[in-house]
Amino acid sequence: MAAQERPPGSRLGRRNDPERRDRIIDACLDLVSRSGVAGTSHRKVAAAAGVPLGAMTYYFDGMDDLLKAAFTRFATMISDRFERRMAAATDPELARQAVVAIILEDVFGDDRELVLSHELYTLAAREPAFRSITTAWMGRSRAALERHFDPETARMLDALIEGLTIHRALDSQARDRREVEVAVARITAR
């Protein structure tokens, strides 16, 4: 997103290769999902992305800047998919089914996304810079839900999605679809 930020007045870089920055971000997300933020370093990301170590500080102002870019991309990707799912629903009942599908398939279906979500939440819980990423993410989710539900219900539903997802992840116990359906039905009842 910030790939074409240049010192103002300078013309665009000549050899400049935007794929490089992207590849670093991808490698960073991969590494974080496998080893956590704690186990991620400039050196490891550089090795995974196949770029020299010096490129890290050249493209990013330190680890925080890199993480911010990485998690912004991640949150945007998840948000996009969420919006697409909700936009495809044409009535409240289909919207409810879409929510169930999101809980059962999207987040829980992929360990990588689950881990990345938690890493982001953890950063956001402590640092405001990362909280702005989660705030934007939640704002988009709610807006998408408000296509089908009133604002208050949308907020409660969003929270329920979060909770069900987390509990599915941390419980190591398969849960059945019906229970998720019942929970969604109750929270959207009026």
Place this chain on the structure above:
Amino acid sequence: MAAQERPPGSRLGRRNDPERRDRIIDACLDLVSRSGVAGTSHRKVAAAAGVPLGAMTYYFDGMDDLLKAAFTRFATMISDRFERRMAAATDPELARQAVVAIILEDVFGDDRELVLSHELYTLAAREPAFRSITTAWMGRSRAALERHFDPETARMLDALIEGLTIHRALDSQARDRREVEVAVARITAR
């Protein structure tokens, strides 16, 4: 909890001082809540606890062992409080009010607990050793809720608590008590 684990057959330590181990664990939790797991090291914990660096590897088999002990203590403390709250309620309506109080006061009222919860979830999302801590925690929560609600409702309510708590934390937007009450009422409706 594991303070009196000794090599089997040996008699208990003579100079052995159980407060030392406890103080290290407390210092570790403090440090994690302030700097995150990523920013926590043997050296910093030792300094905060006022013990020599060598004591770290003496009392714990590396960082993971220390973190496991620390988060086990943390989860147990939270669980205890949760159980007390739920045990004090004498009917379903009071139980609902207790749940609301837990969401509004307990977890959200304290940044420290919030951050520690997320750090634990993040570890649990990746490593089974930590997931057993969260699994036990959730098991106790559900059992406490089942004093007042059927098992299915208890699970859904537990998830809702989680989601509302997290969203309150990551949204940096005050939410009113009534909305929490409505959400709890809906999810416990039959």
Place this chain on the structure above:
DNA sequence: GGCCGATGTGTACGACCGTCCACAGAGTGT
């Protein structure tokens, strides 16, 4: 009092870390 095993400590070591900066080398205008 003197020994002995257990408890606990100080320190040195090798690994890894992020950052910095002198420099290489490609692209462009002349």
Place this chain on the structure above:
DNA sequence: ACACTCTGTGGACGGTCGTACACATCGGCC
């Protein structure tokens, strides 16, 4: 073809890390 500018790089530096191990110190026992 030369010079100049801007992009990108390699490696050195100072610092922090976890761990291991030789050693000090203590409590009980003969």
